[in-house]
Amino acid sequence: MRRPARRARVVAPAAALLLISAAGCGNLSATTKDRAYTVGVVTSQTGGASQLGLGELRGARLAAEYVNAHGGINGHRLRLITADDQSNPQQAVLATRRMIGKVDAIIGSSVSGDCNAMIPLTTSAHLVHYCLSPGIKPKPGSSVWSASAHTVTLAQRAMEYWKNQSITRIGLIYSTDASGEDGAAAVRKAAAGQKGMLVTADVGYDPTAVSITSQLQKVASSRPQALVLWSTGAGAGVALKGISQMGLDLPVVTTDGNATYAFVRRIADYMPKTLLIPATQDFWWEHSTRGSATRSLEQAYHRRYHEKYGEEPDFGPGVAYDAMLLVGDAMRRAEGTPGGVRHALERESGFPGVVGTYRFSPADHRGLTIDDVAMVRVTRAGFSYVGR
């Protein structure tokens, strides 16, 4: 009877210590006992960006499961250490600090502000850092990557589509936050690149505004044939509601940041007759010309996501799924050489992902082109391909 008691005296504090250290590590979900490739995933699982972050975490987990189900990386398991940055750059920094030394690469976070806060740490630790926000512009030769299509590419696709539809007079409305300003600059540039295309009104608004009647009146009086609305969340909702209330019967293009089912449900009653989004291949893969192998990959991704989470994937999961597969593939090819993951990733050329086909180089750490972007129409049922 004395042995168990003695063991309990030893085991209990040890277990308590383990619990404390686990609590201190936030959501750290892996031990370092066995040899495995470890990727840190920092996403915004709570807070303002959780609309993206929750889906991203699901996508990353799905990809890791896929890798492990197919033999892992060079026979080793791919393991994730996950953390919630609470949509807060300070928390993103803390999570990154805790991960450095324990991980071979970091994926995340969900928004550019958090990624920017993490970059100095991941750079000094010489870790490959795959930011899931398209808002980051990685410097050539750096260890930072950025997910999804560039804002300029999205705007270019939207302008080309409208030009093909003989729509040349565009009213531009955008929220005056970082993402809105970035989108507006991209639209101006893309419109200037299309002969005969004219931005008839260029109007910003506070994303927390109660109503944007004045701004919409300004746009309406410039007699545009179509509108571009570059804003997400409440800002986009206020604008769409204003457009509906003012009876502006014009087609509207908005950013792919609104390509989520949750957002579509919110604006269902105020949706313009034609609401379009320049979206990546995961939204229109059934119409893609990438070939049967990639079609099977997309099919498997959508099926497995639906089986696991009971819903269709939207904007968040695809970028994280691809990031995890890309990093995993680079780890496999680097075979543990120092700095090898970055070089291997830069040499990825023609990697088929669900978001698009990646062609990286030392100067291009995004890898997607306008061929990976097409216009999709938003309806109450979801997203449907309309063309390029």
Place this chain on the structure above:
Amino acid sequence: MNMVDSIQVVLGGLIVGCVYALIAVGMSLIYSVSRIINLAQGGFVVLAALTAVSLQQRLGTSPFVVLVLVVLIFTVGLGAVDIVVMRPAARRATPDQVLLVTVGVLQTIGGLLLLLWGSLPYTMQPFTGAKPLVIGGVKIATQYFWIVGALALAVAGLWFLLHRTGLGLTMRATAQNPEAARLNGVDVDRVRLIAFGISGAMAALAGATVIPMTFLQFDTVTPYAVTGFIAAVIGGLGSTAGAVAGGLLLGVLEGVFSRYTSSSLAEVAAIAVLIILLLLRPAGLFGRVSEVRR
């Protein structure tokens, strides 16, 4: 810009101004009775709005019933906030510290909204149809009438209470000099509790009538708090008429400047005009200089 365009811009500004005014009136009432600048008032407006959305989704009842329910909930709720938070804070802390307490309450509301409603924006159907009325080419959303009505009801109700009832006389006496009122047997705590309750009703009126016109989410609490506070200061803290005038002026200035300039410049220009106004009239449009000196 033609006449219809101008009227549309001014009308839009006036409606936004009505919401600012409702926040400012609630703030002013509390300030006049308790000398507390309740920055959380804007937060309660957003909380009331999202409560209205949830009640309508759960109960599936008419928006008018929802409006009444939200007014009742927030009348009682803000009374509870006074008893649990403000009254103990006011007894122990200086006015500056109490101001910080109200900032804390505002942050708590933001956190509560995120916890209970998540990070997505919310809206509600207009009370009486989504199709706007068109009068002389000017489009008027039917919800505009409800927002104007809510402000009119709040102001008229408050005027009647303060100037035509015994309770109002007691409240005015307390606002004039709380210590003298206390010495004359007035239960100052009770008066303040009633003022908080009324400000809760106003927050509910503002929130429930504005949500069908806009989208709100957890991070919209601070802009509402700031604009409501600016409107109250411009009008003259403690003055109901001033709060209404300040709110409407701020709304129209923002609307007109947004029409002619960029959005960022519009906000700065509107605030700049109001700063100039405050330099010329430090007590605000309807405030008394003695209030400023005190």
